[in-house]
Amino acid sequence: MADNLQPLQEDDPRLFQMGDAYAFATYPVCGVVFTDEGAVAIDGPMAPATGRQWREFIETRVPVKFHILCEHHEDHTACCSVLGADTLVSSEITAFELARCASGSTDDMRQTLRGWGRNRFFSEELVEDYEVRRPDMTYAERLSFTLGGKDFVVVEAPGHTRGSSIVHALDDRVAFVADAVFPGTCAPPAQSCDPWAWFRTLGMLEALDVDWYVPGHGDPFDRSELDSTRKGLHTLVDSVRDWKRQGWSRERVMAEGDCFDRSLRKPYRGADDVPPGLKLIAPKIQAESLGAVYDYLDEHPAGSHRRHVDAEANYNEIFDQCSA
Ligand SMILES: [Zn+2]
Structure with missing residues (x-):
């Protein structure tokens, strides 16, 4: 059933329109900006069936010209081969990181899609056909371009991962920030993080002149929400610092520390698309x-x-050893 998903309707409650930009609040939340010369896609759905549905939604208007991949985690990269963009772009660090984890291997990604990434739109047939795709082009620091008269700036925004990117669609006044922001005051997932760079990235996001921020796992929000993310990051850093001051070892912090009160995470419209297996990992x-x-x-x-x-x-010492 999942490989024959109905076309995505304009009135689907998971779709948010912001000028010529859309956010699709599935798992993970992804985005697109339409221009007369093609679309710029930002990340994409993890489930291949939903990815196909999203590609069709875009291609009934214009071809997918650029696809910006914002980080190397599997939920974000799964869609790279499904959206069929002319050019797939990521930061250099993201391209390097994804080559070292499941995101870089077709076999491992098939296992991921059958395992923890399996959601209500799972299709064994699509997973069997699934192949990974690596970025065609990478950038460091900043990449700016114009498409169909619209300006885009892709910026390295290290924090959640060291290679994370955000995409600023200047004309539509939207910033696609992926996992730089988890709305709510819950301590964010930080397994690949650079916490110090993350605080600097939040400062950069605060300075953007936009109406909307589109996160990787939440509904679009305005600037007031950035404070809550900063609080969540402080909770994470302060908790670990306290445990460390009390003399806890790294092993003990990992085994006994808990500062992740998920009730503080804001609910979002794509919650039903989250893979149930995510709870296990x-x-x-x-x-x-x-x-x-x-x-x-x-x-x-x-x-x-x-x-x-x-x-x-x-x-x-080496000289002494050599000359002895
Ligand atoms: Zn992530």
């Missing part, structure tokens, strides 16, 4: 998130001389 994601923050607490938020140091070779 959530505790592991949370533990990994605490571990990642634990490590960053050793580093000053302004950066650290320890990040890019020479290998710790003691050439005196």
Whole structure:
């Protein structure tokens, strides 16, 4: 049944229109901006059946010219091959990261789609045919372009992942921010995070002149919501810092720490599309998130001389060994 989904209707409650831009609040939330010369798609649905439905929704108007992939996590990358864009773009870091995880492997992604990523639109037939697609083009820092008279700026927005991107559709006054923002004050998933860069990214988002922000797992919101995200990130960092001050080891923080009160996460219209299996891996994601923050607490938020140091070779010892 799932591979024969009905065409997506304009009045589907999961669709939000913002000028020539749309957000589709499924799992994960994705976006598109229509121009006279083609569409710019931002991320895409995880389930291949929903991905096809979304592609059809776009292509009845114009072809998918650019597809911007905002991060390397499997829920966001699954759609890369399904949307069939002319050019698939990500940051350099995202392209590197996805090649190292399930997102980069057809076999692993098929397993993911049959496993934790399986939702109500699952189709074994589509998963059997599924192939991954890697980005055609990458950028670092910023990428700006014009399509059909509309201006776009893609910006590296490290935080939730080190390679995360956001897409600013200037003319339609929308910022597609993916997982840079989880609406609500719940501590966010941070298993691939750089928490210090995340605070800087939130500052950049606050400075944008937009009417709408479209997150990866929530309904579109306006600027007032950014405060809640900042609170959630403080909860995460402060909790781990407190446990660490009390002398907890990294292992103990990961095993016993819990600051993820999901009742603080805002409900959203795509909630029924969330794969039920996500609940099973959530505790592991949370533990990994605490571990990642634990490590960053050793580093000053302004950066650290320890990040890019020479290998710790003691050439005196090596010389002594060689000349002995
Ligand atoms: Zn993510």
